[in-house]
Amino acid sequence: MKIHIDEDKCTGHGVCxxxxxxxxxxxxxxxxxxxxEELTEDMREDLQDACDQCPTQALRLEG
Amino acid sequence: xxxxxxxxxxxYDPVDxxxxxxxxGTDTERETAFAELRAKRPVSWHRPLEDLLFTDxxxxxxxxxVRHADLVEATKRHEDLISGEGILxxxxxxxxxxxxxxxxxxxxxxxxxxxxxxxxxxxxKQMKRIEDRIRANARMIVDDLAPKGEADFVAECAALMxxxxxxxxxxxxxxxxxxxxxxxxxxxxxxxxxxxxxxDPVQRLxxxxxxxxxxxxxxxxxRRDEPGDDLITALxxxxxxxxxxxxxxxxxxxxLLCIAGNDTTRQxxxxxxxxxxxxxxxxxxxxxxxxxxITGAVEEFVRWATPIMTFRRTAARDIEFGGQTIRSGEKxxxxxxxxxxxxxxxxxxxxxxxxxxxxPHVGFGGNGIHHxxxxxxxxxxxxxxxxxxxxxxxxxxxxxxxxxxxNFIHGIKRMPCTFTPQR
Ligand code: HEM
Ligand code: SF4
Numbered sequence: 018m019k020i021h022i023d024e025d026k027c028t029g030h031g032v033c034x035x036x037x038x039x040x041x042x043x044x045x046x047x048x049x050x051x052x053x054e055e056l057t058e059d060m061r062e063d064l065q066d067a068c069d070q071c072p073t074q075a076l077r078l079e080g
Numbered sequence: 081x082x083x084x085x086x087x088x089x090x091x092y093d094p095v096d097x098x099x100x101x102x103x104x105g106t107d108t109e110r111e112t113a114f115a116e117l118r119a120k121r122p123v124s125w126h127r128p129l130e131d132l133l134f135t136d137x138x139x140x141x142x143x144x145x146v147r148h149a150d151l152v153e154a155t156k157r158h159e160d161l162i163s164g165e166g167i168l169x170x171x172x173x174x175x176x177x178x179x180x181x182x183x184x185x186x187x188x189x190x191x192x193x194x195x196x197x198x199x200x201x202x203x204x205k206q207m208k209r210i211e212d213r214i215r216a217n218a219r220m221i222v223d224d225l226a227p228k229g230e231a232d233f234v235a236e237c238a239a240l241m242x243x244x245x246x247x248x249x250x251x252x253x254x255x256x257x258x259x260x261x262x263x264x265x266x267x268x269x270x271x272x273x274x275x276x277x278x279x280d281p282v283q284r285l286x287x288x289x290x291x292x293x294x295x296x297x298x299x300x301x302x303r304r305d306e307p308g309d310d311l312i313t314a315l316x317x318x319x320x321x322x323x324x325x326x327x328x329x330x331x332x333x334x335x336l337l338c339i340a341g342n343d344t345t346r347q348x349x350x351x352x353x354x355x356x357x358x359x360x361x362x363x364x365x366x367x368x369x370x371x372x373x374i375t376g377a378v379e380e381f382v383r384w385a386t387p388i389m390t391f392r393r394t395a396a397r398d399i400e401f402g403g404q405t406i407r408s409g410e411k412x413x414x415x416x417x418x419x420x421x422x423x424x425x426x427x428x429x430x431x432x433x434x435x436x437x438x439x440p441h442v443g444f445g446g447n448g449i450h451h452x453x454x455x456x457x458x459x460x461x462x463x464x465x466x467x468x469x470x471x472x473x474x475x476x477x478x479x480x481x482x483x484x485x486x487n488f489i490h491g492i493k494r495m496p497c498t499f500t501p502q503r
Binding site for chain 1: 156189191192195196197198199200202203204205447448449451456
């Protein structure tokens with residue numbers, strides 16, 4: 018399972034960060050970054066939520 | 081007032097959303113009109129707004145979006161429905177719009193690049209970092225209020241909280257804060273002589289914009305020499321597409337932050353205080369488990385207040401929307417106050433119910449690219465201020481509000497409050 022962040026679309030709304038603060042963090046560059054590589058099956062639902070709720074459709078869950 | 085000479089491309093809806101009388105009326109009267117449209121003609125075409133200040137001769141009318149689902153869809157279709165042609169229902173001289181709107185009236189890619197410059201300062205994690213500072217401001221405000229026993233709730237409480245917090249974030253000195261907040265209230269109060277005074281309101285707006293732009297320019301120059309950990313520094317030193325923002329761009333962003341940061345939170349606070357006074361059972365329910373219930377209650381405060389009643393978009397091309405064909409260039413108005421009373425989404429929408437869950441209100445927008453940058457900040461401020469206020473002054477009651485006459489901000493100008501003085 019992988020998350021792809023489209024840095025051209027993301028505007029740092031932080032919706033993803035609010036949903037999973039252990040996975041996403043908006044950086045000084047104003048876009049979201051992954052702060053862990055370890056994405057486990059039990060996170061799937063939250064990660065899918067983050068993708069669906071991202072206002073700029075910048076997130077994609079793969080695998 | 082002269083009406084535009086242009087022919088309307090189609091008949092106007094019989095429900096009036098355009099007259100001054102409509103906007104000077106009560107919330108209940110307006111809600112009756114919206115309820116009819118939501119039920120029968122959810123995407124409807126209306127005669128041009130009876131403008132106050134500036135008449136756009138090409139204006140033929142506007143589309144009204146009144147249902148919750150349609151408002152959310154409209155916010156998300158940012159390529160079809162753009163913001164760059166203007167975001168207010170009211171027409172204003174173009175120079176003024178340029179001076180005060182910044183990213184909220186931009187489209188991607190410029191919008192995204194500018195928003196990113198300061199988005200980090202508004203994230204949920206950042207809010208946790210500055211919560212102590214926000215609480216200190218709430219304590220200071222309630223400390224000053226506590227011995228008085230009676231006060232104007234707006235000026236002495238609701239307006240101060242957002243003013244200090246946004247000024248802290250921008251690095252504005254204490255001495256300038258009242259004046260900055262006062263000038264920033266001009267654009268949203270322009271339709272009300274009580275706010276802008278008796279002179280020419282457009283002239284008054286230019287003065288306010290001039291003052292705020294000078295302030296931004298001065299602060300930006302100072303922060304380039306001595307960078308701080310604040311929003312002005314972020315705007316002054318960053319580059320977008322290889323160039324620094326101009327003073328005009330920084331000025332416009334500053335004006336947007338001053339307006340958006342002050343006005344909306346102030347109105348939510350005042351409307352919430354009034355609603356808590358009018359609904360003692362709701363208040364008692366909240367106080368019975370404040371920490372457990374305030375987060376959800378804040379959502380109802382914002383739904384109930386709906387501080388921003390309207391925003392505008394413009395069709396970038398001919399589009400199909402809700403069964404209608406909207407032609408390229410036509411104005412589309414999003415009615416947040418109507419969407420937040422949509423009976424297909426909210427049970428008993430006209431009741432103030434702090435236990436509402438879920439509460440998918442659109443007070444901060446419909447979760448599109450312009451979704452409120454300050455939503456976490458606003459939520460934190462409301463939670464912390466009411467914590468201090470309702471615990472320190474448990475019998476505080478609001479009197480009758482004096483309402484702002486406007487079609488954009490759902491405002492309370494003044495509202496007396498009384499309580500047993502403390503200390
Ligand atoms: C209860 C308080 C508030 C309410 C109800 C509110 C409401 C809104 C709404 C409805 C929008 C437009 C959303 C859309 O078009 O989809 C917006 C945008 C915005 N708000 Fe707020 N707001 C509040 C507080 C704040 C605060 C405290 C700030 C602090 C700076 C702020 C800054 C902004 C900015 C900069 C935008 C434009 C964002 C963009 O265009 O990308 N707001 N707000
Ligand atoms: S929710 Fe979307 S836009 Fe917001 S920070 Fe996350 S990826 Fe970026």
